[in-house]
Amino acid sequence: MNSHALPIEVPFASDAAASGPAHVEVPVAYDALLLAGFGGPEGQDDVIPFLRNVTRGRGIPDERLEEVAHHYRHFGGVSPINAQNRALKAALEEELARRGIDLPVHWGNRNWAPYLEEAVQDAAAAGHTTLLALATSAYSSFSSCRQYREDFARVLTETGLGDRVTIDKIRQFFDHPGFVQPFIDGVRDAVSTFLDDGVAPGAIRVLFSTHSIPTADAERSGPRDLDLGEGGAYAAQHLAVAEVVMAAVAAERPAATGIGWELVYQSRSGPPSQPWLEPDVNDVIAELPGRGVSAVAIVPLGFVSDHMEVLWDLDTEATEAAAEAGIRSIRTPTPGIDPAFVSGLVDLVEERLSGTPAADRPHRTDLGPWFDVCRPACCENVRAGFKPAASGIAP
Template sequence: MSYDAILLASFGGPEGQDDVIPFLKNVTRGKGIPEERLEEVAVHYRHHGGVSPINEQNRDLKAALEAELARRGIDIPVYWGNRNWDPYFTDALRELHADGKRDVLAIVTSAYTSYSGVKQYHEDFDRALDETGLRDSVRITRIREFFDHPGFVSPFVEGVREALDSLSDAANTHVMFVTHSIPTAAATESGPEYGEGGAYEAQHRAVAEAIMRRAGSDAPHSLVYQSRSGNPATPWLEPDINDAIAELDGVDALVIVPIGFVSDHMEVLWDLDNEALETARENGIRAVRVPTPGVHPAFVAGLVDLLGERLQNIPDAERPHETDLGPWPDHAPQGADLAGVTPAS
C-alpha cells in the first residue's frame, strides 16, 4: 500500500484559562448543554491552570512515533490534528496538502469501538475534507481499533504487575478496570450482536481478561465506568467507579486500571487521581492507579506495527491480537480516489 503522510488524530484540549469555555463549547456543540454546566466542568481544567495535558502528550507521542519510524527506516512524515482544539483537522490537512502529501494514514487515539471513537472521527474527516476543499485530492485511511493489540495491552500488564507487587502485603486486593461511560443506547449501537453493552463493553471486558491472564493474577476484578455527563434521565453504562469503590466489601487494597485511555489526560487526572482515589481513602482502601500507555516503548512500537499492517497489506491471519475479538477489521478510505491524482512537487 502507498501512503505519503501519517495523521495523528486526537481529541484536543485547552492550553490556557481563556481557552477553557470555548473548548468545552466545541466539545458539546449541538448538545444543548447550559453554560452553568460547562462552568462546573471548567473547574477541572482551571485547577490545572486551564491547560489540558492531552496536547503535550500528543506532541510527545508524535515525536516518539517519528523516532520509531526513523529507527525502522520508514520515511513518512507525521502530522497532528484535533477534533476540538488547535491544531484542528482542517489545519493538518492544509499543511500536509501544501507539503505535497495526498494519501494519509490516520492513527486515532481511541482504541475501542464507539460513536465518539470511530464514527464521529469519520464524520470529522469528511467535514475537514469538505471545509478545506480537498475531498478530490486527499484520501484518509484510518488504522483499525487497537484495543487488543499487544502494544496497547502490554503497558497495562506491566502496570498491573507492579501495582499488585506494591500492595503485596494487603489481605484482599481488587482490580478495577475503568473506562469512559457512554449512553447505553450508543454502547449497544457499537455492536448489537454483542448484547446490551455492544462491542464497546465486550472489547473492554475481553481486554481486562487478557491483562489479568498475562499478569498472572487471580485477584478479583471488575469493569467500571467514569466521567458520565449529559441528561441524568438518559441511561449510561454503570457502575460509576466511585459507587463501585464505596460498595467494595472486605477489600483493603485497590488497583485502578484506566484501560479506556491511551494517555493521562484530564479525565484521568481529575476523575481518577482526584475523585476516585479520594473515594478509596474515605472508605479506608489503599489504592494505586496504573499508568496509561502514553509513550511507553511497547505502545509506540505497536502503533508503528499497526501502520505497517496497512503499508505492507498484512493479512488478518498474521495480525497480532490478545483477545478472541480481534483483529478488528480495517476501515475504508475517505476522500479522493487517488488512481489519477499526482502529488504536488
Template sequence: MTETHPDTAEVPHANDASAAGHPHSLRPQEYDAILLASFGGPEGQEDVIPFLRNVTRGRGIPDARLEEVAQHYRHFGGVSPINEHNRQLREALVQELHSRGMTLPVYWGNRNWDPYMEDAVQEAAANGHNRLLAVATSAYSSYSSCRQYREDFARALINTGLAGVVRIDKVRQFFDAPGFVQPFAEGLAAALREFAAEGFAPEEIRVLFCTHSIPTADAERSGPGDQHFGEGGAYAAQHLAVGAKIMEQLAAESAAQPGTAWELVYQSRSGPPTQPWLEPDVCDSIAELPDQGVKAVALVPLGFLSDHMEVLWDLDNEAMEAAEEAGLRAARTPTPGIHPTFVAGLVDLIQERIQAVVAQERPRLTRLGPWYDVCRPGCCENVRLGFRPAAAGVAP
C-alpha cells in the first residue's frame, strides 16, 4: 500500500510506536496484553431482545420488529454460538502464544454483550496491563468490521476514565493473511472433490463466496478515503481478491477444474428496503443457477470467522433451503473457527506487530496487502453517524 499522509499525524490512544501515524510500524513495540474484540451475542432467551436493543441502539427500532430477528436466536434456544467460539479462540490464542514463549494474557471484550469492552479494559488496567494490542474477530475493511471496533476502543477508554492510561493498538486487517485464507481453501477443495466424485462436471458446479451485506454507501467509503477501489469499495475488493486467490490455488492443486465458475454474493441484510445494500443476495443467486445449467453449489462463508448466527441461520437454514427448492446439490464449507493454521496466523500478526516487521516481508496473498497497522484518515466512514472518536487510526 502507498503512504499518502505525513508520519507526524496524531493517532489517539496509541502506544508509542504507533502514535506518529505511519501506516506500518517502524520500530518494535512491547505490549503487555492482547485484547480479543468481538461482536457479542445472547446466551439465553431472556438475553435476546436486550442484546438486539444494544445492536440497534440509536435507530429507534421497536421491540416488535426486533422480535422478528429474535426468532433466529430463539430457534437455537436464545443462544448465539459466537460467545462460545470466542472462549475457544481465546484459549487457543493463549496456548499458541505460550508455545512460542509469549506469556501475554488475552482479555476479551464485546461490543454488544457481556463481557463488554469496558469490562475488558478495566480488568486489564486493574492487573497493571496498559499497553494493549487488539485482535478483532473480523478480517475485512468496513465500518462495522473495522472502524466500529476502533470506536469501541476509544469509547471504552473514555467511559472508564482510562484514556491516557491504557493505550490500544490493533493488528492489521487480515483478509489476505495465509492463516485466514487456508481453512477456506481446504474446505472448498474438499467440497469440489466430493462433487466431482458424485459425477458433476465442472461447468455444473458453482462456487458462491458468501459475506455479510452492508449499505452500499458505507461500502463505497470502506478503506482509506483517498483511495479508489471500485464498486463496493475496499470491502468488496478485498473479498473478490481473496476469492480469486483461492480459486487460483485450487486450480493449481487440481481441486478446481477448468470451467468451475465462482462469484461473490451477499447475505444477512438488515436495512430498510429503500436503502441500497450490496447485492446479489445469496438466495436470489441460488434461484438463478438452474437456468445456467448449474446442478451443484458450494457455499463458502468467506466473510465469517466462525459458525455464528449469520452462518447457522442465513446459510445453513435459508440458503440451503433455497438450494433444495432449486433442485441443487449444496454444500456449506467450514469457517476458520479455531483451525490451527488460523490461530497460528493470528499470533503471527501479533508477533509481526511486536517486532515491526517491514511491510515488504509481511505475508499476504493478494496485491491489496499487507493492510495498514494504523488506519488512514477518513477510513471506513459511517454515512449515518459520520466520524466518531476512534483508536488505532489517524484521526478522523
C-alpha cells in the first residue's frame, strides 16, 4: 500500500462498509430498513410547496412553478407516488414477515411528507441505529442514486444522529431478476396482443422509455474510472436491461424475434440551451408511421412504479401522440408491487444481511451486480459542488 495514499472514508457507514469494499461480503446485523422515495403532493394546496422543495436552491419563482404544475392539477393535485410507496412498504413488510425477518420498515421522502428526517428520527427513537436504505430508483445517476446518499448524510448531520446511526444502501437493482421480470412479462403480453391480432413483427416497435437527464449528468453517472460510453452508466444500464427483456420475450414468443426496439427519453426539463438525453419519446412516435410501424409498446423501463411522469408523460402525452400518428399503442406496467419485484427487493435485503459474495448475487446483465459502496466521485454533480454522501467512498 502506498504510504502517501489517503485513507478510505465512507461517511456514516456500518463497520463492514466503512473500509469501502465494492461489495460487502460479510453479514451485517441491520436493525431497520429505510425506504427512501421522491415524494409527491397529495392535494391541490400541496403542489406549489412540493415543487418548491423539488427545485430548492434554484431561485425559481412560484409563477414559473405554476406553469409546470398543470399535470398535477389535472389529477386533483395528487401524485400517485405516495400511495404507491405506501403499498410497497406494506408489501415489503408482508414479505419480510413471511420469511421470518424481523426488520421494521421506515419510509421517508426527499421532497414531501413523510420526510426522510422524520423516518430516520423515528428509527432512532425506536432504538434502530444500523439502517439499510432502499431507494426507489433502479439506475445510476445523480438524482437516482447519489442525491439520495447526500440526503442520508444531510439528515444524519442536521438531526445530530450521525454519531450513533449508520446508513448503508442497497445496490442499484436495475438488472436484478425481480426488477427485470415484470418488464419481460409486460412486453411479452403487449407484443403478443399485436401479433395475435395479425400485426407483422416488422410493423411493431418497442420503445423503452426513461427519464431524460442532462447529458453532463449522464456522462458522470457511475464511477469516474468506468468507461461505459456515451451516456455513462445511466444509458448503458438501460440499454443492457432492454436487450435482456427483448431476448427473453423472443425466447418465449419466437415470432417476436423480428421486432425492433430503441431507448427513448421523456420528462425533459431545464433550459433549452442545456443538452439533455435524446430522442424524446413523442418525437420518435411521430416518426414511426414513416418507418412502416403500425403498433407500439411503450415500456416505462426507468420507473419502479406509476409516477406522475408515467401517468402524464406516457399515459396521456405519448398515448395521444400515438393516436395522432394513427398507430396502436399499449403502455406496459411498471413493477409496482408485482410479487416478483417485492420478492426481489427482499432478496437484496437478505444478501446484505447475510453478506452474500458478489459472485453469488443474481443479475441479468454483464454490468452487475452493481456496487454496495459507491466508488469515489460516483455520479457526482459538478454544478452543485461536492456534498458529503453516505454509502460511498468520499468524495
